[in-house]
Amino acid sequence: MRNRPAMIALVFLSAMACRCSHAVDGFSVDVIERTCERVAPAIGLLSYTAEVTSPASGTTARRERNALGLVVASDGLVITHGHLFIEDTEPVDIRFTIGQSDAERDYEAKLLRKPDDVNLCFLRLLSDAPLDLPAVHFDQHATLRLGEPVMVIGLLSQTLDYARSVFGCRVGAILDKPRLTYCLDQSLRFGFVTGPVFNTNGAVVGVVGFDLSTSEGGDLYVRSGHPLVYQAALFQHYIDQPPTEHEIITPEEPAWLGVFTQPLKDDFAEYWGLPKDGGVIVSTVVPGSPAEQVGLVSGDVITHFAGVEVRPKLDREVMQFTKLVRESGVGNEVDVRLLRNGERMELKVMLSARPKAAGEATEYDDEVFGLTVRELTTDVRILMNLPDAVQGVIVRRVKSGSVAQQANMRPGIIIMNFGGHPITNIEDFKKAILNVAQQKPDEVAAFCRAGTLTGFFRLEPRW
Secondary structure (H helix, E strand, O other), rough: OOOOOOOOOOOOOHHHOOOOOOEEOOOEEEHHHHHHHHHHHHEEEEEEEEEEEEEOOOOOEEEEEEEEEEEEOOOEEEEEEEOEEEEEEEEEEEEEEEHHHOOOOOEEEEOOOOOOOOOOOEEEOOOOOOOOOOOOOOOOOOOOOOEEEEEEEEEEOOOHHOOOOOOEEEEEEOOOOOOOEEEOOOOOHHHHHHEEEEEEOOEEEEEEEOOHHHHHHOOOOOOOOOOOOEEEEHHHHHHHOOOOOOOOOOOOEEEOOOOEEEEEEHHHHHHHOOOOOOEEEEEOOOOHHHHHHHHOOOEEEEEEOEEOOOOOHHHHHHHHHHHHHHHHOOOOOEEEEEEEEEEEEEEEOOOOOOOHHHHHEEEEEEOOOEEEEEEEHHHHHHHHOOOOOOOEEEEEOOOOOHHHHHOOOOOOOEEEEEEOEEEEHHHHHHHHHHHHHHHHHOEEEEEEOOOEEEEEEEEOOOO
C-alpha cells in the first residue's frame, strides 16, 4: 500500500459492542458478527490513477482515486464499481490491497472487459504464484422483500484508516421493469459501493451498485442516482466465466434490429390520429440493418414484436423494447406488427448480431502529435449524420500541451488525410504517422471534417 496506514480491525456499531444476541433492526448481533467474520476478509482497497479527458477541450487530467474491491474468486478475481471505467475516464496503475497488519498483501490488478448489462468492473490480480485468497460467495436464489432490512459491509474513509464497517438499511422500493431492481432507502458513503449486502439470515444476496446515467454511457438499464442492490443473479455468470482483456462472455449474444426509437406519447398519437395506446416510433433506420432489409421506415409505429405487445408511452419504457430485441436471439426470424400511416402491417425480420459500437471501437494513441483516435463505427456515423463517402478516424482525445492541441485540434474531428496520406481506418493512420515521423517535415497538414465543414489543420511538430 502506498504510504497508507494499515487497515485496522472491523469496526462495529456501538450497539454491537457487547457479544449478545438481541436484534438490531431485525438483525441478530450474532448473525452480523458471524457474517462479517466470514465475508469481511474478502474486502480490500483498490487504488488507481484516473485519466480523465475533458470532452470540451480534449485535455487529460490525472487524479488519484480509491474504491472498495471485493474478491469473488480465490484465484484473484475482484469486482468493483462500474464507474471505474466510463466514457472519458480510464484507470491506470491499479493496485489492490487486502489483509490487515502483518498479513497485508498488495497486488497489481488488470482491468478486464466491462460487462454491458451490469455496472460493475472485473479485475484480475497479477501474481507469480497461484493465489488462494478469501472470497465471498453469493446466494443466487435469495430474494428481498419491500421493507426488508439488509446490512452492507464497506470501507470507512482514509482518516479512519479505511477500516471495514457495517451499515444497516432497508429495501425502500422494488422495480420490476425493465428488470428486477432493489432500491435501498438510504444514501451510502462511497466506501460502501460494491460492498456485499446480506440479509437477516446471513446470506450474501448481492452488492451495492449505482447505474450509469445516460451521460455516462448508460443504455439499457439506467436507474442512476440511487443506491441499488445488484442481486447475485445479475453477475454470477461473470464470476463463473470471467471476462478477459479481449473478450467478454455474455449469457447470449445480443440480437440487433437496427432502429433508433422513441415512445408513442399521447400528443404524437393525437397529432397522427392514432389510438393513445402507446407504441414504439421508428425514428431512424440504420442502413444495411435487418430493419432496412425488410422495409421498416422512419415513422412506423411498432405495436408487437416477437409476439409480445409493446406499448411504451414514456422514454424509460422504450428500454423494455430494447431488451426484448436483444434477448430475441441472433439469427431468429420474428414477427413485427406495426402501424404505417394508420394502416396495420405485419413483417418478418431476421435479427442479426449488433455491429461494433463506439465504446468497443479500436483506438490508437499517437505519441508524436498527441492524438488518440478511434475507428468510425455505425452508431457514430448515424449520430454525426456521416455519409458513407466520409472515411477516416475520429479524434477521441488530444493530449494537453501536444502539437495537436497547439494546432487547435479537438475531440470529434474526423481525420480524412494526414500528411498527404489518405485515412480510411486505424491502420492507415498508424502508417501515416510512421511515414511522417521518418520524413520529419517542418509542417504537417491534416485534412479533417468538423461537423459539416471540412478544412486543413497545420501541425508543427517538434522533432
